[in-house]
Amino acid sequence: MALHWFSPPVPVRTEGGGSTRKVSNAEAAAEELLKWTNHGLQWNLAMHVCVAVIADEMEPEECRKAFLAAAKEEGLVLRSSD
Template identity: 40%
Template sequence: MLWFWPPVYVRELSTGQTLGVKSVEAAIEQMRTWPKVGKKMKEAYPICYGVMDGSHTVDQCRAAFEAAAKEAKVVRSGE
């Protein structure tokens, strides 16, 4: 697992519960559950996958994931 900190808190669409996402893999998995694909999500996918090949950092992934979550209106304030 490739970890980042602090977690990004999002509303899990299937349960409505708050989930603290703190890894690249979990960020990718969460984005796959969001029905609307916007510009920020399209930008986040290659950044998050890029962490695995070394072309991006975990901090870049976290920032891109948080921006995509805000765009998707699933971000929640820190729990």
């Protein structure tokens, strides 16, 4: 299975560990979303978009946008990634 890459990566603070992860594909975005304890509106949208991208139903850039919005909602974005 090929990864669904997007650019630039979205740098986020990981929950619990306080380390940094640069998320650059839909699979990694979904993996990171599953670790989050809060599942807000943007989280739900991002998860749906990740699944659609992995199923080749949407473009990876849409995943980046949705993941970035979810990370901002959770306060996990480390710097401006727009």
